[in-house]
Amino acid sequence: MKTQKAMWILGMTVIVATGFVLMVGTLRSQAADPGDKPPDAIEVKIDNFSFGTMTLKVAPGTTVTWTNNDDVPHTVVSEDKTTFRSKALDTGEKFSYTFTKPGTYPYFCSVHPKMTAEVVVQ
Numbered sequence: 001m002k003t004q005k006a007m008w009i010l011g012m013t014v015i016v017a018t019g020f021v022l023m024v025g026t027l028r029s030q031a032a033d034p035g036d037k038p039p040d041a042i043e044v045k046i047d048n049f050s051f052g053t054m055t056l057k058v059a060p061g062t063t064v065t066w067t068n069n070d071d072v073p074h075t076v077v078s079e080d081k082t083t084f085r086s087k088a089l090d091t092g093e094k095f096s097y098t099f100t101k102p103g104t105y106p107y108f109c110s111v112h113p114k115m116t117a118e119v120v121v122q
């Protein structure tokens with residue numbers, strides 16, 4: 001019975017192909033899904049004379065990028081004025097700092113010292 005054999009081969013091919021597609025799909029979704037791992041780059045927007053996130057919690061190794069969306073200059077300066085200190089950021093300008101050590105990092109805008117926020121690295 002040639003037809004039966006052909007059907008059997010076709011059937012096996014479909015099963016093997018389906019298995020392969022499922023396997024590739026699983027690998028793909030694993031690669032695309034970061035799980036519980038936090039992203040290693042985070043943005044904070046400066047709007048309306050305030051920092052977008054008052055208390056930002058990040059994992060060690062995270063790079064935080066501040067973007068000034070106001071039409072007046074702002075700065076991003078750590079409370080101790082040495083850990084990080086941006087120049088005056090004009091509209092649309094960015095400043096980045098990578099937090100490597102766990103701790104609490106309060107910061108402010110040196111142009112408007114009432115603008116404060118903090119980054120908690122843990």
Ligand SMILES: [Cu+2]
Pocket residue numbers: 049073074075109110111112115
């Ligand atoms: Cu400011």
